[in-house]
Amino acid sequence: MRELARALAAAGRVSRGLDRLGRRLTNRIIRATPRDTVHVPEAEAIVSFTFDDVPETALHAGAAILEAHGARGTFYIAGGLAGRVEPDRTLIDAQGCRALAARGHEIGCHTFGHSDLRHLGRRTLAADLARNARYLDAIDPPRGRRNFAFPYNGGSLGKRRQLAARFRTCRAGGEAINRGSTDPAFLRAVEIRQPDAHARGLTRWIDALAAEPGWLIFFTHDIAAAPTPYGCTPETFEALVAHARARGCHVLGVDAALDRMGLREQAR
Template sequence: MSERTARLPALIDQYASRLENRLIRAAPWQVMQVPTREPIVSFTFDDVPASALDLGAAILEADGVRGTFYISGSLEGRIEPDRTLIDLAGCRELAARGHEIGCHSYAHRDLRHVDGDALVEDLARNARYLDGIDPRPGRRNFAYPYNNGSFGKRSLLADAFRTCRAAGEGINRGPTDPTFLRAVEIRQPQQHVLGLARWIEALVANPGWLIFFTHDISPRPTPYGCTPASFRLLVGYALARGCQVLTVDAALERMGLREQAR
């Protein structure tokens, strides 16, 4: 079997995920109005490597702002070849320092491959885990594992979470589906990271809500992270250009998008 043939199932699945994401964007489940009166930026972290606490959170705090950290309970303390995931004590430290704790599912599986009952159980398990870190009365915010949405699970997610963040390389403005928020990835190579200032310029020129997401913050980042110096420059540039830098939850409140009574 050739290498290309061996990779064919993965390539087909990747294509299917892109197609489903496009279809979800083309047929919004809900619509909220994102105001365009001021530029708002949120910095978010997925999986949450320990370096996101040790370096990422500290960089945000040095500028007096906070971030949103999407946690998967099953990844707690996991040691991988190129990163170590945050442990329970680290999660509690993030919450104590004023950062937002969001949900990234418990098992961190592509939701397209999880049946509805299993997903309900998974989200309930992660809710118990997160409530042990940072209990809250209202709904949390969610980020899709691997940024892959699922048509059939949108109603479940819409009921469980205030917002669900995907990728999509775009700024949220005007009519926006809260179950599939757009976000811009901070990732390698370094040239890509340095070019992200253009998104902040676009936001300042035409305000809305720009959400960045990344993983590790390290002098030797994985392909899905960036260096401390680059992250510091990006946060500082957003503030210097007059953006409001807020957690996802705080951004929703700032925009007047408060929760209805449940």
């Protein structure tokens, strides 16, 4: 039985590794073959702080830190995760989502079921997005198309048209600043994650932005004294937001950043 358990564990690791490889290859192809592009101006330095899944600490600590600096963020919500209690974090429920909206933060879509889009058919994805729209719209009625973040930062070649028609932008990862010709359906972003020394060092991205303006999007998950591997401490998050302000960057949510840059909605 032990040998079988070890074999199954090893097979699981191989499967997850192949899945990550497939995700990276798909993302490379999408970046190399954009469907549409917009021009991100290089006249101003703009920073957006965004949160995926949205643990309670992102509301209680992350949002509060942004507000203390007169800024707001974008919080990508997956309705199917609402109120979920996990070993190292608890995710916000509808009340928490409502509190974010009331305090002026942007609510974005992160699908309902938080599934890798490559493994969903178009009809299944459409139903999932419609379900999340019903969940979010009941809490925070939208003024236009929402912005979207890919679960696991994984794009899908076959879903690009579907997503571009439904959302104003779609955010992935990519570890880069958005400048000049940019695919709005696959925005680049820099992850704030552990170890905390690495997260604190992300001020270098803000310095690079100040030297050569564009649009820098950060993303993270929890903001806690003992963060998960995908979050950071309140002190580190505070340092990043303060540094962006000190370098003269505009700190805006995704929707507000688009408006400031004059990237208006296109006819579909």
